[in-house]
Amino acid sequence: MVEPLNIALAGLGTVGTGVVRLIETNAELIARRARRPIRIAAVSARDRTKDRGVDLSRYDWEDDPAALAARSDVDVVVEMVGGSDGPALALARGAIGKGKGLVTANKAMIAHHGLELASAAEKAGVALKFEAAVAGGIPVIKGLSEGAAANAIERVYGILNGTCNYILSTMEDTGRDFGDVLAEAQRMGYAEADPTFDVEGIDAAHKLSILAAIAFGSRLRFDAVETTGISRVKAADIEQARSLGYVIRLLGMSEIDRTDGTARLFQRVHPHLVPFDHPLAHVDGATNAVVAEGNFMGRLLFQGAGAGDGPTASAVVADIIDIARGEKGAAFSMPEGELEAMEPAETGHRRSRSYIRFAVPDRPGVLAEITAAMRDAGVSIASMIQKGEDAQTGEVILAMVTHEGPESAVTEALRILDGSQSLAVRPLVMQIIEG
Amino acid sequence: MVEPLNIALAGLGTVGTGVVRLIETNAELIARRARRPIRIAAVSARDRTKDRGVDLSRYDWEDDPAALAARSDVDVVVEMVGGSDGPALALARGAIGKGKGLVTANKAMIAHHGLELASAAEKAGVALKFEAAVAGGIPVIKGLSEGAAANAIERVYGILNGTCNYILSTMEDTGRDFGDVLAEAQRMGYAEADPTFDVEGIDAAHKLSILAAIAFGSRLRFDAVETTGISRVKAADIEQARSLGYVIRLLGMSEIDRTDGTARLFQRVHPHLVPFDHPLAHVDGATNAVVAEGNFMGRLLFQGAGAGDGPTASAVVADIIDIARGEKGAAFSMPEGELEAMEPAETGHRRSRSYIRFAVPDRPGVLAEITAAMRDAGVSIASMIQKGEDAQTGEVILAMVTHEGPESAVTEALRILDGSQSLAVRPLVMQIIEG
Numbered sequence: 001m002v003e004p005l006n007i008a009l010a011g012l013g014t015v016g017t018g019v020v021r022l023i024e025t026n027a028e029l030i031a032r033r034a035r036r037p038i039r040i041a042a043v044s045a046r047d048r049t050k051d052r053g054v055d056l057s058r059y060d061w062e063d064d065p066a067a068l069a070a071r072s073d074v075d076v077v078v079e080m081v082g083g084s085d086g087p088a089l090a091l092a093r094g095a096i097g098k099g100k101g102l103v104t105a106n107k108a109m110i111a112h113h114g115l116e117l118a119s120a121a122e123k124a125g126v127a128l129k130f131e132a133a134v135a136g137g138i139p140v141i142k143g144l145s146e147g148a149a150a151n152a153i154e155r156v157y158g159i160l161n162g163t164c165n166y167i168l169s170t171m172e173d174t175g176r177d178f179g180d181v182l183a184e185a186q187r188m189g190y191a192e193a194d195p196t197f198d199v200e201g202i203d204a205a206h207k208l209s210i211l212a213a214i215a216f217g218s219r220l221r222f223d224a225v226e227t228t229g230i231s232r233v234k235a236a237d238i239e240q241a242r243s244l245g246y247v248i249r250l251l252g253m254s255e256i257d258r259t260d261g262t263a264r265l266f267q268r269v270h271p272h273l274v275p276f277d278h279p280l281a282h283v284d285g286a287t288n289a290v291v292a293e294g295n296f297m298g299r300l301l302f303q304g305a306g307a308g309d310g311p312t313a314s315a316v317v318a319d320i321i322d323i324a325r326g327e328k329g330a331a332f333s334m335p336e337g338e339l340e341a342m343e344p345a346e347t348g349h350r351r352s353r354s355y356i357r358f359a360v361p362d363r364p365g366v367l368a369e370i371t372a373a374m375r376d377a378g379v380s381i382a383s384m385i386q387k388g389e390d391a392q393t394g395e396v397i398l399a400m401v402t403h404e405g406p407e408s409a410v411t412e413a414l415r416i417l418d419g420s421q422s423l424a425v426r427p428l429v430m431q432i433i434e435g
Numbered sequence: 436m437v438e439p440l441n442i443a444l445a446g447l448g449t450v451g452t453g454v455v456r457l458i459e460t461n462a463e464l465i466a467r468r469a470r471r472p473i474r475i476a477a478v479s480a481r482d483r484t485k486d487r488g489v490d491l492s493r494y495d496w497e498d499d500p501a502a503l504a505a506r507s508d509v510d511v512v513v514e515m516v517g518g519s520d521g522p523a524l525a526l527a528r529g530a531i532g533k534g535k536g537l538v539t540a541n542k543a544m545i546a547h548h549g550l551e552l553a554s555a556a557e558k559a560g561v562a563l564k565f566e567a568a569v570a571g572g573i574p575v576i577k578g579l580s581e582g583a584a585a586n587a588i589e590r591v592y593g594i595l596n597g598t599c600n601y602i603l604s605t606m607e608d609t610g611r612d613f614g615d616v617l618a619e620a621q622r623m624g625y626a627e628a629d630p631t632f633d634v635e636g637i638d639a640a641h642k643l644s645i646l647a648a649i650a651f652g653s654r655l656r657f658d659a660v661e662t663t664g665i666s667r668v669k670a671a672d673i674e675q676a677r678s679l680g681y682v683i684r685l686l687g688m689s690e691i692d693r694t695d696g697t698a699r700l701f702q703r704v705h706p707h708l709v710p711f712d713h714p715l716a717h718v719d720g721a722t723n724a725v726v727a728e729g730n731f732m733g734r735l736l737f738q739g740a741g742a743g744d745g746p747t748a749s750a751v752v753a754d755i756i757d758i759a760r761g762e763k764g765a766a767f768s769m770p771e772g773e774l775e776a777m778e779p780a781e782t783g784h785r786r787s788r789s790y791i792r793f794a795v796p797d798r799p800g801v802l803a804e805i806t807a808a809m810r811d812a813g814v815s816i817a818s819m820i821q822k823g824e825d826a827q828t829g830e831v832i833l834a835m836v837t838h839e840g841p842e843s844a845v846t847e848a849l850r851i852l853d854g855s856q857s858l859a860v861r862p863l864v865m866q867i868i869e870g
Binding site: 148279299308322 | 453457460461464465467468469470566572573574577578580581582583584585586587652712714717729730731732733734735736737738739740743745746748749750751752753755756757760762764765768769770773
């Protein structure tokens with residue numbers, strides 16, 4: 001019998017227990033595929049007494065996760081503690097420092113410290129893998145770093161947060177407003193008690209920054225992701241978008257901007273209008289999907305479950321199997337030192353069609369003031385819908401779609417209108433992606 | 436500088452020249468990702484003088500592809516000659532026999548001889564890779580054999596032939612009939628002069644048998660794929676399907692049947708009815724898509740360009756980069772000797788809803804005869820559409836959808852009706868897949 005790969009698990013929440021269940025359930029199959037058994041040597045979590053629905057008595061227990069990294073009978077540490085810093089980061093550094101491979105599902109830690117950890121893993125000659133950190137059960141990191149490796153990737157974008165997609169598609173199906181659907185999602189466990197990370201786009205930004213580094217061979221820059229969430233999207237926006245042939249999706253979008261001859265990194269998380277005939281328009285509920293466009297392969301789409309214990313465990317164990325097979329790879333598809341430092345792109349010269357929604361008081365002159373600002377800023381309006389007064393607020397919803405033009409012109413129009421008595425609330429701008 | 440990976444290319448058709456263009460265009464990027472340059476040492480094709488739009492003068496030329504395998508300066512042979520046997524197979528055997536890695540885009544050869552070649556490659560300790568053989572530029576072999584490796588795959592299915600999908604989606608968009616759209620596709624170069632391999636489902640069957648072996652760890656059984664093409668699908672079928680909420684797609688579908696306690700391999704290529712809310716319903720034109728369902732990951736979808744020189748070259752070079760990185764893998768995700776021999780499944784006890792279309796003469800008693808046969812066979816009819824006479828043939832189109840039941844009952848009903856004067860042509864049965 002060949003030697004097993006010995007792993008240690010830190011963190012036994014839903015993902016951690018999912019990994020235990022998966023390794024036990026599919027043990028025979030995994031051993032055939034990995035050409036050796038995967039053996040759980042030890043586990044660690046905060047509370048030993050908690051009933052997690054799996055029998056952990058057969059595994060060694062460590063109260064201190066750091067102790068897992070020190071064990072001589074462990075080849076790979078699997079970090080599922082969570083949090084960008086603190087115990088998770090200490091464990092990751094410790095494991096790599098002791099010459100162990102590290103598998104993690106921790107997007108925040110990778111977004112903040114991925115380069116440091118990748119460099120350390122290379123020096124130590126160990127694997128650093130984080131398939132589960134992006135888009136749950138979808139093997140998109142492998143898809144980009146290996147499957148698409150022959151291509152210059154021109155753009156990568158997708159639906160990276162299942163909570164937001166669930167909320168938006170439920171708003172779409174039911175006509176209900178954001179706050180109402182969020183409250184329901186929280187009751188049903190689809191959204192956290194503090195939903196900020198999800199609904200404000202921070203979770204999607206973590207994932208986008210990781211994808212961008214892999215796709216473009218650029219140094220990871222989470223700090224440079226422009227991030228807007230979905231909390232300002234109204235039921236009325238979804239209705240207007242639909243009447244124009246679009247659905248609204250929170251997209252993470254990244255591409256290389258070469259306008260001024262230098263490669264600059266564009267990264268943005270923002271609600272977008274997606275045309276009905278685009279594959280992302282049919283991605284509903286908590287599903288995630290990632291599109292990558294390469295110079296030879298064309299457009300590639302990966303779609304699947306973006307969260308949940310089963311799918312996330314599937315990605316974690318795929319990484320473990322890769323290591324068992326002796327396939328270490330480079331964390332970001334190339335050595336950390338080869339990643340190219342890129343400054344953030346200026347977004348003003350980006351050309352797109354935009355959706356702009358105003359909520360305005362119902363009185364004469366408002367439309368004239370808004371359209372004058374558009375004209376003065378050079379924004380050309382392609383279509384406009386005005387919807388009757390909101391019963392609660394007395395506001396009128398005014399939605400327009402612009403012709404393609406520089407984003408800076410839209411920004412300028414809104415600057416002109418800033419502080420105007422005609423605007424009840426700050427307008428909401430969403431870019432339209434093309435089919 | 437690290438040593439380059441030296442490759443030799445056999446076959447310089449559109450895919451072969453695409454590989455040359457890709458390796459030249461993305462050379463710098465590939466070297467960063469592969470951690471070493473990819474160097475084309477030699478090429479071979481039938482006609483040296485043909486203008487292929489790429490400068491081949493910088494590469495050694497061999498008139499005989501077999502000579503590539505014998506060269507001491509070659510690490511990997513890339514077979515793009517085509518054909519299941521003949522020179523392609525001789526080259527593949529020769530290359531592996533000489534200890535070279537083999538990369539191929541040849542689905543027919545892998546479907547017929549994949550197990551033999553995998554076994555030989557393992558004995559020789561070299562890589563055998565064929566990402567480009569299935570679904571063009573989509574990294575679905577990697578997705579299944581590595582990305583989904585932690586899962587027991589329960590089902591794999593998809594749109595595996597771009598020509599058929601182009602024809603069906605064009606029929607759908609234009610209301611035109613099969614022969615008409617096929618002729619246009621041939622004029623435009625989307626279909627071969629002899630379209631049999633594509634439209635009769637053989638090409639899709641090659642690909643399905645490869646996917647099934649990888650997904651299920653079963654020995655490849657191309658001979659056991661039940662194959663029906665799209666040549667009998669009428670514009671009227673597409674219209675009826677649409678009115679019922681479906682589109683028609685040629686699907687390859689494979690799963691493990693454990694009804695009688697033994698694992699049996701179900702593999703079928705057949706036109707199916709796909710509900711509008713299923714992701715495959717939105718896969719149009721020459722696009723391919725593969726769905727895999729695993730016991731932990733849930734449903735995963737891969738979608739992209741299924742053919743064309745760029746996408747296919749992207750997959751070929753991804754395999755080469757894997758080899759350059761030292762990641763040899765196993766051809767079918769596990770050693771050839773570990774693959775489980777499975778007998779073909781009996782399809783009769785499969786339960787599904789079916790669409791059955793009759794073309795009948797317009798005279799009394801026909802409907803009574805058909806419905807009596809259904810009743811006698813135990814087929815329960817959920818809905819039925821009868822469409823007025825065809826202007827050309829005088830036939831009436833009668834389409835019905837059954838309630839869920841065993842496929843054997845539908846077969847029995849058609850057996851009862853076999854030879855009846857009421858049937859102008861053999862009925863067409865298509866299974867309905869559930870959303």
